[in-house]
């Protein structure tokens with residue numbers, strides 16, 4: 097007799113992978129095939145149990161688990177942070193539905209407002225075709241050209257955590273490609289703030305990616321003031337909320 101697992105789980109459609117619209121268009125990935133794209137699968141009960149069971153393990157990061165297990169079409173270490181967010185939002189959408197509720201306190205009257213973000217309609221600003229990785233920037237004060245690259249997940253999970261780490265994302269300054277010298281320059285107290293800000297802005301290019309800001313009108317009738325909230329991925333992001 098046919099086993100229950102084979103009979104029922106055989107009913108699950110073979111292709112349960114959902115394409116993700118990447119802000120980077122996949123332009124900067126060696127492991128990416130534009131004809132196939134990047135796809136995600138919905139989390140299963142087993143995935144959710146793993147996240148809960150290992151939540152006290154300090155070596156365990158839910159986002160790493162999810163990126164390593166639910167994403168196809170790109171090596172997760174290559175991912176840029178702008179794409180990581182787009183991927184996580186898609187996984188949330190196909191696993192738990194389109195809505196994610198965020199509670200935020202009105203800055204004018206301290207009333208809690210519950211806002212409903214819809215994963216499928218968050219605006220995506222994709223990179224322009226002329227953006228390269230690495231790319232050249234002009235440092236206005238020292239008046240020299242530098243070459244910077246995007247942080248990737250393999251670098252500290254893809255985020256710049258510390259200003260002392262900026263040198264890691266700078267490939268060259270002028271014609272110097274020596275990392276030790278670049279680090280010395282950027283960490284020198286005389287290095288101009290304006291140049292550092294130029295580097296940081298061009299490394300992250302935060303204009304691109306998924307828009308996570310929303311305006312809302314306070315629910316307190318006596319207030320009703322307009323404020324802006326930024327959605328962040330809270331502890332309940334990968335569960336029903």
Ligand SMILES: [Zn+2]
Nearest residue numbers: 202205314319
């Ligand atoms: Zn208010």
